[in-house]
Amino acid sequence: MRDVAVIGVGINKWGELWDKSLRDVFVEPALKAIDDAGVDHIDAMYVGCMSSGLFVAQEHLSSLLTDYLGMGPIPCCRVESACASGGLAFRQAYIDVASGANDIVLAGGVEKMTDVDGGGATYALATAADQEYEAFNGVTFPGLYALMATAHMHKYGTTREQLAHVAVKNHANGVLNPEAQFPMEVTVEQVLNSVLVADPLRLLDCSPITDGAAAVILCPLDMAKKIAKNGAAKIVASGHSTDTIAFHSRKDLTEIASTQRAAEKAYKMAGVGPNDIDFAEVHDCFTIAEICVTEALGFFEKGHGGKAAEAGETARDGKMPINPSGGLKSKGHPVGATGIAQIHEVVQQLRGNAGKRQLKNPKRGLAQNMGGSGGSSLVHILEAI
């Protein structure tokens, strides 16, 4: 396996992009990534997208997106693993380049979620759960994470306020991100007074519905050192694991075991541990998710994720900055694009290109992306070069 680096990244302003189609939402950041990398061609593409079929009644993205990116006839593979589709597209692109099959590969992610109404979006998202034994009984995704929150609060004494602190911190970070969908601060009181969605989770505990895309360019590390126009970051680990489709089948309803296993693989591959990570982008689809994920990644002891958030340990100036981009909560969550946007943020931070939200000289960053209620997880670790 060859060493691989990321040499280009691109993202567009996320939000309710009424005037843009799925194809244009994707092509914009893909062109930016190609330009940022300074390459004149790409050899292959992997694109994460959870459900273009249900959101815009369009499948066959491999053809559509290469066509509109002006890159036909290169090979392209659309990748689906629910909300982890982007992270998995990145892993496939990494394996492709590492294997020697291709040199310059684009990993992208896209979701166009606002062409359907709220009920349609809820329905499409619920297909990431067990249709016959979860969704059939009337549970939603906020509902599944609410079940996780109730269990975590019962077992560890995690408080309602601690959940709110995750949202407050991520919105504070998002203010510094020009691409974020909701770059505004929120207070603990606002979170606690927002409308109940699924007890104990309220509207401001939930990531939004978003149109958006992101793309990154990978190539062999040796090539990156010669051609990278704006710097590069080395991919030092890729970990991937799955778990049961139904949340209720898990032994421990307070933990995300697929993330823990993916992280163990990634730490082993990179030869590092959680204490060697300078910052992380994690999958905060709901506030409780960030708490469980930071525990699964080993940043905090089991049951201590809420306390850490409340104490400011995960803030930009804390000992383990989590989601300097604003996370899914503030930046938005176009499901297939989220995993790639996390890599975008990690690379920008490591190259020192993160603008107002630049952390102080980070050397090693981690990205964690998961599907459904944790039925699939990806963990990637990148280093500055």
Add this chain to the structure above:
Amino acid sequence: MFAARHWREIPRRYRMEAGKCTTCGKVFFPSRLICDACKNKEFETVTLPDEGEILTYTVIRTPPSGFEDEAPYAVGIVKLGDVQLLTQIVDCEFDKLAVGGKVRVEFRRIQESGKSGILCYGYKCVPA
């Protein structure tokens, strides 16, 4: 076709039939073709107990389509014997719900399938 999709689940939804691995005894709901614990491929049909306890719960305030008329309603993960499953918890006061609370399984209407109008029945729990 939705009719077939609901109909084939009837043994589980109406009669709480689970599959018990004939080698290691692990119980699956729904049953499956291979045991993840011991890789055995034979199962005997067993019926889940009709009483159990709540492991965690929530109240759905923003329902998915098809459940608009029922919201708010409680949903929980319930342990019935060796099996954990997700079910609505009905005929209950929300503020009396608790982890560890005892529940009993009842046969109830779950949803009406949109365009085809099929009435789908299944299991829900009530406080025991």
